[in-house]
Amino acid sequence: MSRDIEPSAVAAQALDPSRWLDEYGDFLYRYALRRLRNRARAEDMVQETLLAALETRGTYAGRAAEKTWLAGILKHKIIDFIRKQVRESTVDDINRLSDAAVEQETDVLFDARGHWIRPPQDWGNPDRTLENSEFLEAFRLCLERLKPAQAQIFSLKELVGQSIEDICSELGITASNCSVILYRTRMALRRCLEIHWGGNTEEAR
């Protein structure tokens, strides 16, 4: 009888959640942090992942490596979180961001015939501007000022480097909505940078 217990005892030991924390905690945390860009949220995701793993460990067949299994759970947790964020902001953000109703932001920039009212500033040679630490700082600031759903989608696209198809299907929004959101986000970042950084070049002109 004790022989019957033995294998499951070994399995239980192998599926020890506090060891998961020791061995994979930092890995999971970095993964979450890269996608969410927020410490507290990334920590919460790690916790939720390990709790979920604890509850479903009975179904863990040991087919995938433990690390892969945990990363898979985390990935779903993050997608759920972002989806929720997008859904919650659907009424005032996404619709506003992707509907014709919110042309206000772009209205300021273009006249009725679609010509620039406020033509873009010259930001100089891209390679050189990229080396400018003030520009980098201003960009960080502007990213933080975006609406959460906006920042999230932009960062998945441009910082994490996911394809627009993946982002849309994971978040359950249409490709054209996604594209409009990214357009508005880029315009918002552009404007923000013109205000918080571009002043320099305006004088120079």
Next chain:
Amino acid sequence: MLSCKDVTARVSASLDRELSLRERLAVNLHLVICTACRRMVRQMELLRLVSRRLASEDAEKDMEMKTLSQEARQRIRQRLKDR
């Protein structure tokens, strides 16, 4: 003839998907005659470049110091025990 607004939307789209030949031609035709939109294109490119720069800086920092804080680790361990 595309307006500046149309061109801007398409330039943004070109960062997410490949434009059709027709779209590319229309955009390029406009860019030839429009200084403001040429600046916009450079700004858009810069947004992409700076995003990548930020991501790679963050990735470097990740390697060195991005670890779970002691407090977070402790809190999570406690939660796991409580289950």
